[in-house]
Amino acid sequence: MSTHLLEVVDLRTVFHTARGDVRAVDGVSFSLAAGETLGLVGESGSGKSVLGRSVMGLISNSAMTTVSGQVLLEGTDVHALKPSARRRLWGPEIAMVFQDPMTSLNPVKRVGTHLTETLRRHLRCSRSEATERAVDLLRQVGIPEPARRLAQYPHELSGGMRQRVVIATALACDPRLLIADEPTTALDVTVQKQILDLLGSLVVERDMAMLLVSHDLGAVAGRTDRVQVMYAGRTVESGRTRPVFAAPEHPYTEALLASIPQLSHPPHTVLRAIEGNPPDMARPPLGCRFASRCSRVGEECTAVLPALSVVPSPVAADAAARAVACHHPVLPEPVAMEEVGHGR
Amino acid sequence: MLAPEPVLVRRCDTRSALLVTGLLLLGAGSALALWASGTTVLVTLVRMLVLVVGIIAAIAGLGRLARAARGKPVDVVFWLGMTWLVLILGAAALAPWLPLGNHDDSVAGLTAPIFAQPGGLGADYPLGTNNYGLDVLARAVFGARTSILVALLAVLIGTVVGGLIGMVSGFVRGTTDRVVGILSNALLAVPPLILLIALGTVLDPSIRSIAFALSLLTIPSMVRLARANTITVAQREYVLAARALGANRMRLLLREVLPNVVLPVLSLAVVMISVLVVAEASLSFLGIGIEQPAPTWGNMIAEGQGGVMEENPYIVVVPGICLFLTVFSFNLLGERAQKRWDPRSAKL
Numbered sequence: 111m112s113t114h115l116l117e118v119v120d121l122r123t124v125f126h127t128a129r130g131d132v133r134a135v136d137g138v139s140f141s142l143a144a145g146e147t148l149g150l151v152g153e154s155g156s157g158k159s160v161l162g163r164s165v166m167g168l169i170s171n172s173a174m175t176t177v178s179g180q181v182l183l184e185g186t187d188v189h190a191l192k193p194s195a196r197r198r199l200w201g202p203e204i205a206m207v208f209q210d211p212m213t214s215l216n217p218v219k220r221v222g223t224h225l226t227e228t229l230r231r232h233l234r235c236s237r238s239e240a241t242e243r244a245v246d247l248l249r250q251v252g253i254p255e256p257a258r259r260l261a262q263y264p265h266e267l268s269g270g271m272r273q274r275v276v277i278a279t280a281l282a283c284d285p286r287l288l289i290a291d292e293p294t295t296a297l298d299v300t301v302q303k304q305i306l307d308l309l310g311s312l313v314v315e316r317d318m319a320m321l322l323v324s325h326d327l328g329a330v331a332g333r334t335d336r337v338q339v340m341y342a343g344r345t346v347e348s349g350r351t352r353p354v355f356a357a358p359e360h361p362y363t364e365a366l367l368a369s370i371p372q373l374s375h376p377p378h379t380v381l382r383a384i385e386g387n388p389p390d391m392a393r394p395p396l397g398c399r400f401a402s403r404c405s406r407v408g409e410e411c412t413a414v415l416p417a418l419s420v421v422p423s424p425v426a427a428d429a430a431a432r433a434v435a436c437h438h439p440v441l442p443e444p445v446a447m448e449e450v451g452h453g454r
Numbered sequence: 455m456l457a458p459e460p461v462l463v464r465r466c467d468t469r470s471a472l473l474v475t476g477l478l479l480l481g482a483g484s485a486l487a488l489w490a491s492g493t494t495v496l497v498t499l500v501r502m503l504v505l506v507v508g509i510i511a512a513i514a515g516l517g518r519l520a521r522a523a524r525g526k527p528v529d530v531v532f533w534l535g536m537t538w539l540v541l542i543l544g545a546a547a548l549a550p551w552l553p554l555g556n557h558d559d560s561v562a563g564l565t566a567p568i569f570a571q572p573g574g575l576g577a578d579y580p581l582g583t584n585n586y587g588l589d590v591l592a593r594a595v596f597g598a599r600t601s602i603l604v605a606l607l608a609v610l611i612g613t614v615v616g617g618l619i620g621m622v623s624g625f626v627r628g629t630t631d632r633v634v635g636i637l638s639n640a641l642l643a644v645p646p647l648i649l650l651i652a653l654g655t656v657l658d659p660s661i662r663s664i665a666f667a668l669s670l671l672t673i674p675s676m677v678r679l680a681r682a683n684t685i686t687v688a689q690r691e692y693v694l695a696a697r698a699l700g701a702n703r704m705r706l707l708l709r710e711v712l713p714n715v716v717l718p719v720l721s722l723a724v725v726m727i728s729v730l731v732v733a734e735a736s737l738s739f740l741g742i743g744i745e746q747p748a749p750t751w752g753n754m755i756a757e758g759q760g761g762v763m764e765e766n767p768y769i770v771v772v773p774g775i776c777l778f779l780t781v782f783s784f785n786l787l788g789e790r791a792q793k794r795w796d797p798r799s800a801k802l
Contacts, residue, residue: 168694197700198700199700200699200700201700206698209691210691213692214691216710216714217692217714227709279695
């Protein structure tokens with residue numbers, strides 16, 4: 111267990127709102143080793159982003175929020191630290207890549223300033239050293255003519271370039287853990303692939319751990335080691351990416367995968383959507399949270415919340431064992447989901 | 455080769471036409487205006503109308519000339535305003551070193567003629583003298599010095615103090631924000647002239663205290679503007695991104711929020727200058743601002759009371775025109791600044 115860089119135990123994030131307590135993240139656990147990528151998937155409002163921000167400590171205990179459970183980064187609990195100590199982690203230990211590169215760069219600051227400010231603050235290096243490193247970072251994220259880019263403003267760059275700059279700023283202080291919060295949602299499909307490939311190669315080069323939050327199953331499928339499917343603040347299924355996508359056991363994972371349009375489908379095929387909406391998290395249902403939308407719903411589903419239990423695996427004592435939270439899991443049958451594996 | 459030729463021909467054609475009509479309009483307009491300002495043939499009202507028509511014609515002519523010179527339409531009124539601003543600000547700044555007459559020494563004025571009529575350039579009293587024998591041109595220039603200095607000081611205090619308070623309250627929110635909101639609304643609820651008169655009775659009439667009193671008028675609106683802009687900027691993702699890279703609140707405020715809030719605040723500040731020039735003139739006119747014999751445009755206009763204006767209109771006309779042109783020019787500048795810097799029209 112001690113080999114894990116990140117250990118999240120029973121993390122719960124509750125927002126105290128006028129409508130009551132909203133349980134955005136409700137008891138999620140996972141662990142992540144260096145060099146490993148974990149995909150966090152689920153539809154909008156399933157608590158993925160809040161989970162990412164809670165792991166980082168950007169969302170912490172305050173008058174309006176309660177975060178409980180543990181987030182252990184190399185044994186230290188992020189949420190037990192004082193705010194100033196936690197700020198020192200951000201940058202050199204944990205960094206985040208945000209969703210929209212159009213808004214995550216300050217329009218009045220030059221590209222170079224974004225990078226050198228962070229470098230100079232955390233590494234206490236001189237102006238010229240910081241500039242040198244900034245050029246180097248821009249080169250690493252694949253930006254041509256890095257020295258010229260430093261003097262440019264964000265609006266002079268394209269979306270893909272900006273996201274590369276955002277990634278470069280996140281990587282400026284060599285973080286051990288990178289949280290990518292939907293890093294490709296705001297980008298073109300072709301650029302999406304480039305950015306995901308870049309993140310993948312950076313993880314390998316720098317031996318980082320990456321948490322890839324996304325609702326794009328294609329993005330997660332090809333580039334993560336393990337995947338964790340979230341629904342309404344809870345983990346419904348987790349395991350190695352390939353088997354989970356090849357043979358989903360939770361009805362939600364299955365429905366999610368079935369809703370991806372396939373190139374092999376004839377034109378004008380009606381998309382298979384999941385009926386209904388996620389439950390109101392201020393008043394979660396008593397039983398399984400997916401029960402109202404589930405095709406395999408049984409009597410106990412509406413009454414008893416299913417626990418996340420490990421599925422007996424053919425490979426004994428697998429560290430990343432398959433786990434599913436369902437009373438009526440889909441029976442594992444060999445289903446070919448080839449297209450998903452290749453992603454976009 | 456063929457395509458651009460007709461355009462070239464047409465441009466040459468219009469350019470010479472523009473030059474001729476522009477020169478004609480400018481000449482006729484200025485002649486008309488000059489005649490109207492000097493003549494006694496017409497009734498005052500008609501004279502004023504003729505004067506205005508002459509000035510408009512002259513400006514239109516100037517516009518045509520500028521268009522002919524630049525090859526594209528030029529906002530002549532704006533550039534005339536800026537010329538006036540440069541002239542008046544330059545004269546105000548250099549007033550003590552300019553070869554001007556006696557502006558505030560009423561003892562020395564005893565030997566000078568009172569109500570000497572404007573003699574024009576080269577005369578002893580280019581714009582005449584007032585009832586103390588003080589030179590009106592010198593007083594207008596020194597008056598500009600006081601009026602503009604007071605307005606600039608007040609705007610500076612208001613922008614810095616109001617901007618900072620607004621930014622902090624918009625960034626911190628919570629109780630601080632509520633208290634600041636109540637205070638600034640309370641200040642906005644007091645009628646400005648009554649507040650100024652009340653302050654005028656308490657404070658001594660010096661440049662510093664009047665600037666302070668006037669800055670109280672600008673602070674609440676500055677607070678509101680800075681606060682509103684800070685709230686929108688603080689919600690932007692780049693502020694969160696900077697926080698996620700370990701920036702503390704001070705750094706977020708100074709490096710992420712401030713540069714985005716400065717521009718809209720500055721453009722309001724330019725508009726505020728003209729409002730405060732008028733406010734200062736009103737105070738001096740009422741006799742609670744800078745006191746005689748030290749000149750300001752407000753107390754110079756006040757000298758026209760009691761039948762003086764009917765006999766010697768220049769006593770009121772000179773400071774009145776200065777005030778009008780200055781306020782007008784600052785408004786033009788402020789309008790430009792807002793158009794350029796307004797976040798609503800700016801791209802994301």
